[in-house]
Amino acid sequence: MNWRKIRTFLITLFVLLLIPATRFYQIDEPILRMFRNPRRVDPFSLHVEGEFVESNLGTEQNSDGSVTVRMIAQQYLFIPHCILVPAGVPVHLRITSPDAVHSLAFLGTDYNVKVTPGAISVAEMQLPRAGEYKTACREFCGAGHYAMRSVVKVVPQEQFPVLQPGERGACAAQ
């Protein structure tokens, strides 16, 4: 038993331990995420982890001037119930559902987004005129389907609040 054997043994042991350790401590999450479908989410754990946790819902300001809006459509509510969007700016809508198939229709516009549990529905939209738009669910989703409505407030760009990186815009700020 010379040192070379001990060294080989130790390095092998270290590497073998490294493999389960990366999985256990989830260090490999960023690498695994590259191979996963980015449009898929676990509908049961939306409120625990990931993109659709409570503090991440609402309007996010992007560095290029556009905004990202994250929403959840669930029986029988759109959350957040009122979203705030600047007029004439590209809006990236990201919406998912924890329970049933819904459809988010922006009344008075041409936009209608189908929402499926387990997948993130993405829409690129632009609302040129300021005002208050109503939205409604256009896919029968259960007993309270007809009351599943929400509000989109489109404000002129100069009235839209300046959002910090972690901050999300909401109607209450208006």
Add this chain to the structure above:
Amino acid sequence: MPVPHNRNRSRSAFRLVGILFLVLTATVLLLRAGDNPGVHVPSYVEWTPETIATASSGDAFRGLLLSRHCEHCHGAEGFSQKADTPNLAGMDRLAIWKQLQDFRAGKRVSFPMNPIAQSLSTKDVADVVAYYAKLPVFYDPDDHRAFPEPAPDPVRKGVAWRLINFGDGERGIPPCQACHGPVAYRPGAPALLTQNGPYLLEQLEAFANDKRANDINEAMRTIAQLLTDDERHALAEYYGAGLGMNPGSAVAPR
């Protein structure tokens, strides 16, 4: 001739392994400390099929024995004597299971319930829940209970009746009965057919003021904030009066 043992080489190799180990530990600690610092998780309960199977696998007889600790406040028949304590008779098992899990995790705050729930194991919770789900909503008329209270005046009754049955589509308020029965239920939503009015009012106001925040995806917080103060009172009174009918003869909630 054997190779002489090289002490310096061995020492430096050990040092290498040690440094690698330290670097790995530091990386892991940094990565774990960095994830989701300001995220409010309303509840750790996820309604996966496994969760529903665990919550529904209780032994009702063992729950009967355990429930002797609950009956001082929640009543021997599942109908409590105090109006601000919830009735548990005939409640859906997933509803009580979720609340007990949230009490255990401190996601819902209540002075007596947090330590009580923490003293129960996962199996105890499933058993107690199975027992209360089996209790009938046909209450004993001679029992000292707070339910039902006298019905509110017809105007408030009309407001509550409209909200419970139809909601308010203009404001985006879904009907209560779409989740809380008797028309339809969602997993984790309690049946409100035999619930105490003052308790319901307290919870609705806590949801509206963000004092209670254990509802998944902000559902009840959103609805409670959309309701006016008058509507919250009317709803609580109308539910507390057994929806204006004798719940003994009404449709039993599941």
